[in-house]
Amino acid sequence: MFETCADPSQLSGLKWLACYLTTGKHMGFYSSFVTVMVLLLITAPVSLAFGFAGATAARAQFAPLRWLGKGYTSIVRGVPDIAFFLFFVIALDQGIEYLRHKVKCPGWDQPIRQGNDFVVCTEAKMPLSSAASWVHESYGFALAVLTFAIVFGAFAANVLYGGMRAVPRAQLETAEAYGMNSRQTFWRVLVPQMWVYALPGLSNLWMILIKATPLLFLLGIEDIVYWARELGGSKTARFTAYPHGDWRMWYFLALLVFYLALTRVSEVVLGRLMKRLTHGQATSGGVTS
Amino acid sequence: MKKLILSAAALALVTGMAMADTVRMGTEGAYPPYNFINDAGEVDGFERVLGDELCARASLDCEWVTNDWDSIIPNLVSGNYDTIIAGMSITAERDEVIDFTQDYIPASPSAYMAMSMDADIAGGVIAAQTATIQAAFIAEGGATLVEFATPEETLAAVKSGEADAVLADKDYLAPFVDESGGELVFAGEVSIGGGVGMGIRESDAELREKMNAAIQSMKDDGTLNALILEWFGEDAATF
Structure with missing residues (x-):
């Protein structure tokens, strides 16, 4: 990056470190922090939406919808994350390609499953094999967001379901007494009041989500833990201008600081949110002032 | 047009x-x-x-x-x-x-790399990367196999004493042995795989x-x- 970095073997001390920390490889490491943050910021609202849909479905009067909601929460919560990430993503990817194959290549006469191979026509590849690498990366990222959202949505659905049931019956009866129909009661009384009960559970999920991001590498996305391991591993002088021993401890220490800082920020934000949501409610946390 | x-x-x-x-x-x-x-x-x-x-x-x-x-x-x-x-x-x-x-x-030889020449490569604890020909070779022999996901971790296991030696392609290990200044040595060689x-x-x-x-x-x-x-x-x- 700097001109002085042309020959690192002549450098020492801070100058060497400055050059070392600005190699292209380290830039990949720094940008992976952005990847992780973007993933968290997109996944959190999407899984909340999945959770909300799941919870409302689980309370529905219409039986098949209720089974769907309950089935979703029980099945997804029961499957280990790592199995879900290995199996579901490959299945989802193949499912998408299978559908595209049926639409785009109706004249194809070879079987799609050839022994171990999954073969679709070139036009049905998702993304196309000729696509730029950023397209492949964004596609992988989108699959990751969807998978995280489905997994964490199932947990959120259960939390929200509990939150909805915890709202005092008297509140709903009062709403009905005012002449609100069930839809109005749901949106005007039940939903605003349930957050107080759901928030502690949801904040737990958020914390777990933060720590679950290393699963990204299973999907081929280079996350912070992958880079920490790659950069920290011992390097011999033949293959790098910056040889060093096993420095993984220092890189993981940096990750520890990052995760702790993220936890602290989350705590502060969630504390404020809790205060706001409990304002004026008849709970011990919601003293009116 | x-x-x-x-x-x-x-x-x-x-x-x-x-x-x-x-x-x-x-x-x-x-x-x-x-x-x-x-x-x-x-x-x-x-x-x-x-x-x-x-x-x-x-x-x-x-x-x-x-x-x-x-x-x-x-x-x-x-x-x-x-x-x-x-x-x-x-x-x-x-x-x-x-x-x-x-x-x-x-076909190129695989090698055992250890902290000393007299490491017990026949019956000791040997590190190898998961799903490699070296891992399969150790599993069939008399030594105890510990598997790691990346080659880097197999080296760390030897340096920390968790394993007696690591078995990997000699070409991969050679630069580490050359630059260790005598700390790491080759303790044996085998020919496996094509x-x-x-x-x-x-x-x-x-x-x-x-x-x-x-x-x-x-x-x-x-x-x-x-x-x-x-x-x-x-x-x-x-x-």
Whole structure:
């Protein structure tokens, strides 16, 4: 990056470190922090939406919808994350390609499953094999967001379901007494009041989500833990201008600081949110002032 | 105007066909000198140079992808990339699942690396990377096998004393031994596995033929031998 970095073997001390920390490889490491943050910021609202849909479905009067909601929460919560990430993503990817194959290549006469191979026509590849690498990366990222959202949505659905049931019956009866129909009661009384009960559970999920991001590498996305391991591993002088021993401890220490800082920020934000949501409610946390 | 549209469509078709020749090359990026990530964050190593040359000779447009060693075969058969070029030895077990091109590195020895020459390589604890020919070799022998996901972790296990020795390709271990200043030594050598070839889906015979022809042409004009000597040292086995 700097001109002085042309020959690192002549450098020492801070100058060497400055050059070392600005190699292209380290830039990949720094940008992976952005990847992780973007993933968290997109996944959190999407899984909340999945959770909300799941919870409302689980309370529905219409039986098949209720089974769907309950089935979703029980099945997804029961499957280990790592199995879900290995199996579901490959299945989802193949499912998408299978559908595209049926639409785009109706004249194809070879079987799609050839022994171990999954073969679709070139036009049905998702993304196309000729696509730029950023397209492949964004596609992988989108699959990751969807998978995280489905997994964490199932947990959120259960939390929200509990939150909805915890709202005092008297509140709903009062709403009905005012002449609100069930839809109005749901949106005007039940939903605003349930957050107080759901928030502690949801904040737990958020914390777990933060720590679950290393699963990204299973999907081929280079996350912070992958880079920490790659950069920290011992390097011999033949293959790098910056040889060093096993420095993984220092890189993981940096990750520890990052995760702790993220936890602290989350705590502060969630504390404020809790205060706001409990304002004026008849709970011990919601003293009116 | 109509002509313009027609020629634009023809052009799009032609470029589309040219683009369809993109071949995605899957590698691990953690096994120098075969393949590794260089300081600039790009795939580098013997296989990067070799792969680019093979693609040029077969007039293919190649793009490099890194993938975890553990899931490198499942992702190939599922079509996420088209070749595995990651120092993968040709074995009968792997050949049942995928196909290989002819070898581009002749059979080279594996070596035990330990902290001292008298490490117990016959009955001690030996580290190896998961799903490698070395791991399979130890599992069949009398020693206790500990497996790790990356080559780097197998080295760390020896340095921390968790394992008595590590078994890996000698070409991978050699730079670490050379630069350790006597701390690390070779405690033995074994010959396992055949040569190293490029893994290709069984249904992709066309690509295999193209790559086979390109490898053959590099063998015939001596460039492959020169490349092997450049990356693996003067003593390396050649064709």
